[in-house]
């Protein structure tokens with residue numbers, strides 16, 4: 001599977017799909033940057049991202065299951081939309097299973113930075129002791145795992161298997177939510193409820209399950225903290241003599 005990068009901005013309707021890092025596109029960006037420096041761009045088109053106060057995280061996603069690429073992609077879009085609602089931009093990097101031949105520029109093989117999160121879509125056989133009722137698991141601060149078959153069975157119990165990618169996306173957002181909110185971050189309402197049954201699936205399908213205002217605030221703050229950490233690391237020499 002080829003590495004695929006997709007940027008998801010947090011304002012609905014601004015989603016950029018299947019954004020490939022391509023030399024031509026990079027040089028176009030460079031040209032756009034030069035135009036901005038020279039003052040030839042109109043105010044509206046000059047980099048909205050530069051003025052974007054919302055933090056951005058990168059999620060390296062790997063699918064270890066029989067879920068199709070389309071299912072995972074739709075789930076990622078849904079998770080990105082939910083995190084976007086909370087004020088967090090997400091860049092999705094789809095990584096293949098296993099290490100391919102080392103390519104220095106491959107984002108899947110770069111050292112993890114503070115704004116990087118690793119997301120695994122796992123089959124049930126990889127539970128390794130995690131209870132069957134768990135739809136996912138998060139290991140702070142960087143690793144989120146979601147169980148594909150659990151999303152399938154929630155959708156089946158609701159009598160609608162086509163709901164699987166949506167439910168999987170909500171599970172992704174929940175587990176990434178744990179990474180951003182810290183331990184003990186379950187709540188009685190919203191997407192961070194600890195147990196999902198038919199009622200929660202109904203809320204998902206009606207669009208009634210979200211991060212709370214307080215959780216959204218904490219997610220944005222954690223995103224900012226991670227970005228600051230990364231900026232500090234970039235300024236600090238990686239080794240001293």
Ligand SMILES: [Zn+2]
Nearest residue numbers: 174186193194
């Ligand atoms: Zn949870």
